[in-house]
Amino acid sequence: MATRINIDPVTRIEGHLRVDVEVDNGSVAKAWASCTMWRGIENILLGRDPREAWLFTQRFCGVCTTVHAMASVRAVEDALRLPIPPNAQFIRNLILINHAMHDHVVHFYQLSALDWVDILTIPRANPKAASSLAESLSDWTDNSDKQLAAAQDKVKALAASGQLGMFASGYWGHPAMHLPPEVNLIAFSHYLQALEYQRKALQVVGILGGKTPHIQNLAVGGVMNAINLDSQATLNMDRLYTIKSLMDEVIPFVQQVYFNDACAIAALYPEWMAYGGGVHNYLAVPDLPLNAQASAFDLPGGVILDGNLSNAQTFYSAADTPFRHAVTEDLTHAWYKGNEPQHPWQGETQPHYTDFEENGKYSWVKAPRYDGRPMQVGPLAQVLVGYAQGHPLTKKWTDLALAKISAISKRKVTVNDLQSTMGRHVARAIRCAMISELATKHWEYLVTNITRGDTAIYNPPKFPDGEVEGVGTHEAPRGTLSHWVVVRNGRLSNYQAVVPTTWNASPRDNRGQPGPYEMSLLGNPIADPEKPLEVLRTVHSFDPCMACACHTFDPSGKPIASVKVL
Amino acid sequence: MNPRILIAGVGNVLLQDDGFGPHAIAGLQSEYEIGEEVELLDLGTPGLDFVDYLVGRDLLIIIDALAFGGEPGEVLTFDHQQLRERLPNIRLSAHQPCLQETLFTAETGGVCPKEVVLVGVVGASFDVSTELSAEVAGVMPKVLEVIVDVVMRHGVELRKRSEPLPLNSWWSAAAK
Secondary structure: OEEEEEEOOOOOOOOOEEEEEEEEOOEEEEEEEEEOOOOOHHHHHOOOOHHHHHHHHOOOOOOOHHHHHHHHHHHHHHHHOOOOOHHHHHHHHHHHHHHHHHHHHHHHHHHHHHHOOOHHHHHHOOHHHHHHHHHHHOOOOOOOHHHHHHHHHHHHHHHHHOOOHHHHHOOOOOOOOOOOHHHHHHHHHHHHHHHHHHHHHHHHHHHHHOOOOOOOOEEOOEEOOOEOOOOOOOEOHHHHHHHHHHHHHHHHHHHHHHHHHHHHHHHHOHHHHOOOOOOOOEEEOOEEEOOOOOOOEEEOEEEEOOOOHHHOEEEOOOOOHHHHHHEEEEOOOEOEOOOOOEOHHHOOOOEOOOOOOOOOOOEOOOEEEEOOEOOEOOHHHHHHHHHHOOOHHHHHHHHHHHHHHHHHHOOOOOHHHHOOHHHHHHHHHHHHHHHHHHHHHHHHHHHHHHHOOOOOOEOOOOOOOOEEEEEEEEEEOOEEEEEEEEEEOOEEEEEEEEOHHHHHOOOOOOOOOOOHHHHHHOOOEOOOOOOOHHHHHHHHOOOOOOOOOOOOEOOOOOOOEEEEEO | OOOOEEEEEEOOOOEHHHHHHHHHHHHHHHHEEOOOOEEEEEEEOOOHHHHHHOOOOOEEEEEEEEOOOOOOOOEEEEEHHHHHOOOOOOOOOOOOOOHHHHHHHHHHOOOOOOEEEEEEEEOOOOOOEOOOOHHHHHOHHHHHHHHHHHHHHOOOOOEEOOOOOOOOOOOOOOOO
């Protein structure tokens, strides 16, 4: 007997991610991912000055503000073939690095840990045993039994007061939750500590960007951070050292706490390295450019097809020629006019809503394809692409993670095991550790360049008559982000953003190929259809960022999962 | 140290009335003198990173659009207890920032402001546009007064400027 589960958090008028799965014999047999909000915001940019587009694009999404701003200025610079000064690259890189560290830590502790960590077992934990376990896994100094007991007291107090707040809506006691109480306690204690460190990373973004969550310092052609080591009002040594000392606190948290927690949880849920792989085509673009022309990068990009790491393709520039040509968006199953796959420069965003038709149109997300193939993007793609190319920093942290997981789980875990639901969490921690190592390096690049006497920050853009096209990419925390612009006589005549979640949450295409979410859910076990925790685990492992838009308070509090027997 | 009173406008300025919060922040900046004890922030559409802005506050006033509750333009306020009573749904995406969840996370982390007030306006339209609907734009002066009253109850007077500063709602054609 099959069961249909519809997970549709109808909490806001604009809607969100909806997932439908058909469960047969206790596992997912069919899946549909649908975005229930129209993303036509790009249309607001048509006719505007390309120099101010980034101010609007950073409003696409409240969590990914910075990344949309960055992709936008890069797109216009690409259209103009405009290099930016090295200082501007390094300042932008430091913003992206700190944004990414913040984002990954928030995702792991605030948005997904509770899929794996059963809060209600924490009162039963032994803080002393938890402390020795934590200290055996990491050099982190804040794992004392006193600190863990304090975290445990918080949970006890919450439980006693009956105010479990957001924890009241978790799937506690679910049969798929099986960490020992001590591990749950360690994770909860780190969840509390994470709040402090994520804030420090955000402070760095604020110092360089002028403001958060919407940075103010960008310009097409560079940045607006005036540099003068002797002036109080500009980027001076004082500010640079404030940034350094904040990063010096965040980096150990990433490397000693987050990285280790992700490895430990992966080791203790070995079954989740067997499900959730889904689409095994991976895409990542290079990022953290090292010079004005952006011809060398600290983070690698490329393509892997069919999970074959021995045959990876490498990208040599931020939007390498194959990438420029291979990307299309298919509208067959999306609520837009037209069916033929469109290249983003020719892309149109004309709504055509039908209703949810599982064999017809069923999502507001377009279906991006790379040479006609669905691609998985995100930290797993980033790590696999780098690993396949023998990128030293990627190899270093990946091998460290695999060794740790193998040691804790007492079984050999390989890079291929990362092609799974849990593998996406591990890959995110690997990527975050890599980025944390680059934080200091890029700070040194900036300081060295400035002390050498270079204070250039901006090359003014000049718009030609006629039409130019550009693409700006950023390998964002959630994966490959690309903004595609067409500028005619100095005004925007087309603007398309192909965002990471569009790749991952893509619906089926004209050839019936499902997207990564849909594929990754197939075969996931479902212990209790009324509490589809397993579906949430797999979807959350992608770090979905769906609505890119709306925030309207609706206190109706409806249940999200509905189950119907077919 | 953060100023002890935070007035945070939330919402998306590209989606018409959803952007009421940021519009209201621009309105306050333009019409009132904001002393050292008060900080105004346009937070856009934050996720759980909202928590990062709450450290060291006594009072948090959130200005938001409402998707329920009455006629467009109706102004409703909620206190922390009222917000707390609403159970959050389980999230699928980072973009269901559930205010309740933000506040709960802040409470658990020991950084929640002592008092929280949500001042909301029922929206008329949430289409793609940078301009407020007439119904919602019309209640702006009233909403600013409600906010000024709440701040006053906490012992801080926001004085009206004799000459308003230019509105810095750069996204809006109407403001120019």
